[in-house]
Amino acid sequence: MVMAVTVHIPTALRAYTDRRESVETEGGSVGEVLQQLTAAHPPLRPHLFTPDGRLRSFVNIYLNDEDIRYTGRESTPVKPGDSLSIVPAVAGGR
Amino acid sequence: MLRLSPQxxxxxxxxxxxxxxxxxxxxxxxxxxxxxxxAPGADDTRRLVLDVAPMRNAHTASPQNRFEFDPREHLQVQRRGRERGLEVIGFYHSHPDHPARPSIFDLENASWPGLSYLIVAVAQARAAAANSFELAGDRSHFIQEELEAGVSQEGAAA
Known part of the structure; x- marks a missing residue:
């Protein structure tokens, strides 16, 4: 039995997770966790992934305190008790 | 709609x-x-601002017409908020000497519907109009939302 990895769901995306603030998933990598998350909550998928299955450019994923861009992206391994945070890149200008 | 105190x-x-x-x-x-x-497509969320967290403008190349968050600072604010029972419900930025309307650049950089994007115009160093917007479900445009800043939460809670 694999212990869970907790994914914290930002407020804006809770409309697609039945209002849940966090979702427990299993999986050996960040990619597997995200696949499980979106399989359990399909309406969430287009807000995280492009139609061809890549993480949207403005979606930053943190495994505990580390940005997965610097740790192996979606192949970054996860272990029981880890937590994943989804943080949108925020930018703009007049 | 977005509601916040005048303070x-x-x-x-x-x-x-x-x-x-x-x-x-x-x-x-x-x-x-x-x-x-x-109704479908209508404003189906009421967002109540209970605190604001100023962020550093990390767009050092062109801060007079661009802004961006430091993602790690954003993560920390999101976490500290959660510990206090406060959620990230939206973002604000200013438009120096420009109207309080989202630009094409704002639209291209927007993340998700369900967040408020508050824009404050600044004219000749003085804050002017403030308007708030929400991203449409298909991400094609911003929709102006009602901004209610007339009621003090402190007063309302008493």
Whole structure:
């Protein structure tokens, strides 16, 4: 039995997770966790992934305190008790 | 719709004036409440701002017409908010000497529907109009939302 990895769901995306603030998933990598998350909550998928299955450019994923861009992206391994945070890149200008 | 106290709006306006002629940016923290029975496509969320977190404008190349968050600072504000029971319900930024309307650049960089994007115009170093917007479900445009800044939460809670 694999212990869970907790994914914290930002407020804006809770409309697609039945209002849940966090979702427990299993999986050996960040990619597997995200696949499980979106399989359990399909309406969430287009807000995280492009139609061809890549993480949207403005979606930053943190495994505990580390940005997965610097740790192996979606192949970054996860272990029981880890937590994943989804943080949108925020930018703009007049 | 977005609701905040005049005191919190004043803090945002002061931030916008302090950083002029650069764009300022920050996070709106509070609660988001679904409004039951909203028609499809209609504004179905009420967002209540309970605190604001000024952010550093990390767009050092062109801060007079661009802003961006430091993602790690954003993560920390999101976490500290959660510990206090406050959620990230939206973002604010200023438009120095430009109207309080989202630009094409704002649209291209927007993330998700369900967040408020508050924009404060600053004219000649003085904060002017403030308007709030929400991204349409298909991400094609912004929709202006009602901005209610007339009621003090402190007063309402008493």
């Amino acid at each position: 919190l709006l004043d803090r945002i306006r002061a931030h916008a004036e302090r950083d002029y002629p650069h764009e300022c940016c920050g996070i709106l923290l509070g609660r988001s409440e679904p409004v039951a029975e909203a």
